[in-house]
Amino acid sequence: MLQNVIAGLQGVIDHAMVGHFVGYAANAAIGVSWQIIIVVIVFATSVFSGMGVLVARFAGANAPDKVNRVVYQAFLTAAGLSLALGAIGWVAAPSLLTLVKAAPEVRVEALPFLRAMLVGIMGMMIFFMLSGAFRAAGDPRTPLRLGVLLTGLTIAFNLLLIPTLGTIGAAYGTIASSTLVSAYGLWRMSRPDSVIHFERGMSLAPDLAIIQSLFRFGLPTGVQGIAMNVAGVLLLRFIGSLEHSAAAQAAYAVGYTELFAFITWTSVGLMGAAATIAGQNLGAGNPARAIAGVWVASRIGLGAAAFVGALFLIVPGFLLALFGMRDPQVLAIGTLLLRYLSVSGLFVTVALCFTGALQGTGDTRSPLYISVVSQIVVPLGLCAVLDATRGLTPGTIWLAILLGHVTRCGLSVARFRQQKWRQIEVDIDPARSGRAPVGEALD
Numbered sequence: 001m002l003q004n005v006i007a008g009l010q011g012v013i014d015h016a017m018v019g020h021f022v023g024y025a026a027n028a029a030i031g032v033s034w035q036i037i038i039v040v041i042v043f044a045t046s047v048f049s050g051m052g053v054l055v056a057r058f059a060g061a062n063a064p065d066k067v068n069r070v071v072y073q074a075f076l077t078a079a080g081l082s083l084a085l086g087a088i089g090w091v092a093a094p095s096l097l098t099l100v101k102a103a104p105e106v107r108v109e110a111l112p113f114l115r116a117m118l119v120g121i122m123g124m125m126i127f128f129m130l131s132g133a134f135r136a137a138g139d140p141r142t143p144l145r146l147g148v149l150l151t152g153l154t155i156a157f158n159l160l161l162i163p164t165l166g167t168i169g170a171a172y173g174t175i176a177s178s179t180l181v182s183a184y185g186l187w188r189m190s191r192p193d194s195v196i197h198f199e200r201g202m203s204l205a206p207d208l209a210i211i212q213s214l215f216r217f218g219l220p221t222g223v224q225g226i227a228m229n230v231a232g233v234l235l236l237r238f239i240g241s242l243e244h245s246a247a248a249q250a251a252y253a254v255g256y257t258e259l260f261a262f263i264t265w266t267s268v269g270l271m272g273a274a275a276t277i278a279g280q281n282l283g284a285g286n287p288a289r290a291i292a293g294v295w296v297a298s299r300i301g302l303g304a305a306a307f308v309g310a311l312f313l314i315v316p317g318f319l320l321a322l323f324g325m326r327d328p329q330v331l332a333i334g335t336l337l338l339r340y341l342s343v344s345g346l347f348v349t350v351a352l353c354f355t356g357a358l359q360g361t362g363d364t365r366s367p368l369y370i371s372v373v374s375q376i377v378v379p380l381g382l383c384a385v386l387d388a389t390r391g392l393t394p395g396t397i398w399l400a401i402l403l404g405h406v407t408r409c410g411l412s413v414a415r416f417r418q419q420k421w422r423q424i425e426v427d428i429d430p431a432r433s434g435r436a437p438v439g440e441a442l443d
Helices: 002-021 024-044 046-060 064-099 104-119 122-136 141-165 167-189 208-240 245-259 261-283 287-314 316-321 328-361 365-389 394-417
Strands: none
Touching: 002 024, 002 141, 002 167, 002 261, 024 046, 024 064, 024 104, 024 122, 024 167, 024 208, 024 245, 046 064, 046 122, 046 208, 046 261, 046 328, 064 104, 064 122, 064 208, 104 167, 104 245, 122 141, 122 167, 122 261, 141 167, 208 245, 208 365, 208 394, 245 261, 245 316, 245 328, 245 394, 261 287, 261 328, 287 316, 287 328, 316 328, 328 365, 328 394, 365 394
């Protein structure tokens, strides 16, 4: 939780600085670009979800050699994917901005930012891999240290670059800091006292058996993330069709992407904790403790979400003004959004905790199906119906977001309580070189 809050501050600072130095069109540009970037990252880092399932199980079963092998293959896979995504992203960036109907003034700021971030994505990819690996192995302090270092460097770079370069300065700062921190994290794994250890001279050849297992468990999580973020991209299309589209996109970028992140940061941290607790305890043959862990995580998340939601209701104008949001139209739309998000946060935090518990046990397909229903069918379906009948307003779009979160929470809790995850087995059979590891995700 603490790592996510600290790391997330870099996005807050990015938005606050570009809002003051460039204007709200730059806030919208960063928000729109990140919505696209997250779709790319979620797909590429789906391998890390599979890695987390395997690492947590093997750590719980006290099998460090298997932990090291899995993490090393995840690193090789992430590096290869990063190179491919950089090349594709540069070419596809204009079409992606057209897809989300970025307003002309927003597109001018967004295109160079988006291209730079996609080309320089390897640092972020490796950072996510390192954080997930250490947490799943039972070492949450190293990811915290890396996150603090990443945020500190990003703030320093952005203070230097944004005032002179504008929006793209935020991209350069993020790329530079993530690259440096990832290099340090990889060096950290070479130390003998690390819970995950990379030996000198490890082969660069891929182990197809392990990689297949990474994608077997990770791909459903990646598709789930894509579904959620594609839904966000499509939601931006509905926002872009509103009468005051630029103002609405800016309010969404700040209200949902940044301010609501004070709830999602802690919730994602709890999701990772629930996944680790569930996976390690299932590997150690103690499923009752996995159940207890997710309920504890949910109670912590509800407390944090209630506190932040109260701030959304009490001082919305002050919060928006921190990002340079002083235009009356933007303030009105943003204040309305924060009212809905004050309720949404309660459902989101519980949903993410139970999603983590499901994924940690190896049930990565159920969260995918739940996300399709709750993040695509419900909110986008409602927006489409209202757009064709009554016409859309900011309030109806914000309501659609809330109903999607409520649906996700209910389905996630119900699926976990069925306890079918107890039947999932995970292992790597070293006797069958080149064969796929044993491990069945639920149908």
